[in-house]
Amino acid sequence: MTLSKNNIKILVVIASYGVNNDQYLHQLIDEYSSMPYLVDIVVVSNIPKALGTEVEVVVGLPSKNPWSLPFAHKRIFIERQDHYDLFIYSEDDTLITQQNIEAYLQASAVLNSNEIPGFLRSEQGPDGTIYYSTIHSHYHWDASSVCRRGNDIFAFFTNEHGACYILTQDQLRQSIASGGFDVKPHEGKYDMLVSAATDPYTQCGYRKLICITRLEDFTCKHLTNKYIGRTGLEKSQVEIQVRAMLDIAKNGGPVPAPMSVESKLLGTRWTKSYYEPCRNDLVSMVPEGTKSVLSIGCGWGKTEEALLKKNIQVTAIPLDTVIGKLAETKGIRVIPETMEAAPEILAGEKFDVLLISGLLHLMDDPVAFLRNYRELLIDDGVIILSCPNLKHLAILVRRYMGQPDLQGLEDYQKSGVHQTSHRVLCSWLRSAGFVVEQVEQVIEGRWKTYNKYTLGLTKGLWASEFIIAAKKRAS
Numbered sequence: 363m364t365l366s367k368n369n370i371k372i373l374v375v376i377a378s379y380g381v382n383n384d385q386y387l388h389q390l391i392d393e394y395s396s397m398p399y400l401v402d403i404v405v406v407s408n409i410p411k412a413l414g415t416e417v418e419v420v421v422g423l424p425s426k427n428p429w430s431l432p433f434a435h436k437r438i439f440i441e442r443q444d445h446y447d448l449f450i451y452s453e454d455d456t457l458i459t460q461q462n463i464e465a466y467l468q469a470s471a472v473l474n475s476n477e478i479p480g481f482l483r484s485e486q487g488p489d490g491t492i493y494y495s496t497i498h499s500h501y502h503w504d505a506s507s508v509c510r511r512g513n514d515i516f517a518f519f520t521n522e523h524g525a526c527y528i529l530t531q532d533q534l535r536q537s538i539a540s541g542g543f544d545v546k547p548h549e550g551k552y553d554m555l556v557s558a559a560t561d562p563y564t565q566c567g568y569r570k571l572i573c574i575t576r577l578e579d580f581t582c583k584h585l586t587n588k589y590i591g592r593t594g595l596e597k598s599q600v601e602i603q604v605r606a607m608l609d610i611a612k613n614g615g616p617v618p619a620p621m622s623v624e625s626k627l628l629g630t631r632w633t634k635s636y637y638e639p640c641r642n643d644l645v646s647m648v649p650e651g652t653k654s655v656l657s658i659g660c661g662w663g664k665t666e667e668a669l670l671k672k673n674i675q676v677t678a679i680p681l682d683t684v685i686g687k688l689a690e691t692k693g694i695r696v697i698p699e700t701m702e703a704a705p706e707i708l709a710g711e712k713f714d715v716l717l718i719s720g721l722l723h724l725m726d727d728p729v730a731f732l733r734n735y736r737e738l739l740i741d742d743g744v745i746i747l748s749c750p751n752l753k754h755l756a757i758l759v760r761r762y763m764g765q766p767d768l769q770g771l772e773d774y775q776k777s778g779v780h781q782t783s784h785r786v787l788c789s790w791l792r793s794a795g796f797v798v799e800q801v802e803q804v805i806e807g808r809w810k811t812y813n814k815y816t817l818g819l820t821k822g823l824w825a826s827e828f829i830i831a832a833k834k835r836a837s
Contacts, residue, residue, distance in 0.1 A: 371400045372463075373446040375435035377558075378407045378454035379428065386585040387454040391417060397460050402446075405454075406434040430547035432558030439534060440544055449534050451559065452526035456483060457583045465579035466528045472512030473571065478533060478562065480570035481524045481580050485587040485594060493594035495584055496521050500624055500633035503603055503684045505617045507571070508610045515611045516571040522563040523556045526582060537566040550628060574604045595637065599662070599688060606687040618700045620682035621659055622724050626778035628767040632750050634720050636685050640664040641719055647746050647800065647831050648674070648715055656713040656738060658701065659721040663689030666717075670694065677713070679704045705734050712740045718747040722790075723782040726774075732794030739834045745796060748829045751803075753783035755812075755823040784822050787830055796832035803828055 374394050378387050387405070391413065394401050404418045405411060408431060411419050420438065424430045435451045443449075448467075452458055462481065469479035482496040501521035508517045529537065537543040542565025549557050551564060563570040573580045577600075610617055623634035638661050645668050648655065652674055657666050660678035662685060669676050670693055677695045680686030686696040699707050716735055722728050732745070739745070752771070761768050770776030780786065788798050803825035805813050813824045 369400070370448060371402075371446045372397075372448040372450060373402050373404070373439070373442055374450045374452075375404045375406060375438050376452055376454050377432040377435060378405050378411065379431050380407075380409065383454045383586070384411075386457075387411075387413075389585060390452070390454065390457060393457060393459065397463075399463075404435075404438055406431060406438070425547050427547060427554060429554040432555060433547045435558070436543060436545075436561075439529075440538060443531065443534055443538065447531055449529045449531070450526070452582075453559070455585045456525040457585055458526055458528070459582075461579055462582060463528065465573070465576060467530075469511075469514070469516075469571075469573055469580075470530060470533075472514070473516070474511075476567060476569060477511075477516075477571050478568040479528075479580065480519075480522070480563070480572055481526060481582045482519065482572060482577070483524055483584045484581050484597075485584045485590055487587070487590045492597040493590060494581070494597065494600050495589040495594040496524060497595040497600060498593040498637055499635050500630065502620070502623075502636050502682060503607060505607065505610055505620065505682055505684050508574075508607045508617075509571075510611060511571075514573050514575045515608060517574050517607050518569060519572050522560045522570050523552060524582065525556075525559055525584070527559055527562055529562060533562075533568070537562050537568070540566040542566040551630060553629070574607055577604060602687050602691060603684050606684045610683070617683050618698060618703070621701050621721070622778070623681060623721075624778065625724065626776065627769075627771065631767065632723065632752070632779050634659065634661075634681070634724060636661040636681060638662075638664065638719060640668050641748065642668065643802065643804070643829055644717065644719060644746055644748060645669060645672075647802070647829065648672075648717075649744060652714045654713045655715045655717055656708070656735075657694075657717045657719075658704075658735060659718060660689050660694070660696070661685055663692045663694050665719065666694045667692040677708075677711075701731070705738060708738055711738065712743070713738055714740055714743055716743070716745040718745070720748055720750070722747055722749050722787070723752070723780045724778065725780075728780065728790050729793045732790060732796070736795050736834060741834065741836070743834045744799075744831055745791070745834070746829070746831050747787075748804075748827055749782045749787055750827050751783060751822070751825045752779065752781045753822060754826060758823075782828075784825075784828055787828055791830065791832045795835045795837075797835050798830060798832045800831040801828060802830075 406420045424433045466479050485493050504518040624630045654675045657678040660680045666676045683698045690696045803821045804827040805824045809824035
């Protein structure tokens with residue numbers, strides 16, 4: 363899209379619920395008003411707002427659910443699709459700058475017709491440190507998506523939510539024609555609030571790509587900085603991942619497929635986190651005198667780093683090659699291979715302990731996996747694993763009530779997760795040639811009270827997770 367700045371007509375719609383973010387809303391309005399474009403601003407809200415004569419305010423929710431407010435922007439875009447060159451949607455605390463807009467136009471010109479430029483969100487801590495709040499939990503870079511378009515390198519990041527998006531007129535028209543844009547408020551992979559901002563990518567046939575060679579141009583500020591200290595990845599850590607992807611683009615060739623970390627359930631429940639905090643409970647179960655540990659499904663390596671500090675040699679098979687680079691910076695030996703290929707690569711080596719955190723319930727054939735890796739243990743070696751309890755009382759009750767986010771849980775092919783419990787996990791281990799030696803049941807919050815009143819006799823109903831240690835059985 364090639365237009366003079368003075369001729370570009372932009373329609374901006376901002377979703378603003380209540381008054382808590384009004385200070386940021388005014389900052390957004392000032393930013394757009396200062397741009398050298400022909401900009402019209404519409405604010406959709408649940409209440410009237412006095413924002414001046416230059417800003418149109420549309421009051422009303424698309425449905426009774428307060429979280430449906432962001433969907434109000436879609437009808438406005440559809441009705442005015444013929445009158446603007448660019449369409450910008452954002453939440454009232456997410457700042458899109460002129461630099462972002464110009465970078466978007468440049469990227470759109472070189473991407474394929476089914477690809478669309480996207481943005482990550484960042485926050486700034488009190489000391490000036492930048493954190494990418496988009497990057498957390500199970501969300502990760504797809505190493506196989508790294509590609510060159512024009513003079514830049516792009517990649518897909520699995521968290522499509524950025525609390526904003528931009529569409530050209532052609533992209534909006536294609537989104538509408540797909541049938542996935544003009545829809546009622548809904549939720550699925552993301553909750554209702556987030557789905558409104560991700561539908562162009564998840565329902566309209568577009569693949570959102572992030573330009574990693576110009577990442578700052580494709581980063582939007584989250585003005586509230588409310589996730590600092592709770593979630594998000596420090597900029598220096600993101601830069602390590604970007605360098606890893608640039609190396610992939612430079613070297614060419616296939617990259618090992620990542621491990622499966624997501625379920626198929628609504629909201630992607632019971633996922634494996636790439637950024638798991640140090641699991642001191644797992645570290646404490648590693649036997650005294652252990653010299654070597656093989657960690658299977660390593661993320662950024664916090665738990666593995668704690669083992670290194672105990673003078674234990676740690677080898678890790680990472681969730682993917684990009685996250686493996688963060689583990690490497692901590693001194694961990696990383697084997698950048700698939701979960702299936704790694705045992706052959708490591709053939710001839712023996713380890714004192716196998717460590718698997720929060721992954722086994724997602725595997726297609728857990729018993730075959732355990733048998734395969736059992737061969738890498740010394741004769742009296744130990745496997746330590748953690749796994750969610752999908753027989754928790756709260757889950758059983760919600761399933762009985764027919765909650766939609768748990769539909770299909772009984773079928774691995776539909777849900778992508780096994781219904782793990784203490785009995786199921788122990789059965790898998792025995793079938794794979796292990797003898798269970800220790801079971802810890804992780805009980806959190808109010809469930810501790812229930813456990814106390816039942817004298818600990820029904821721990822399996824209250825535990826959110828099991829941690830199990832088992833020894834390799836003699837052949």
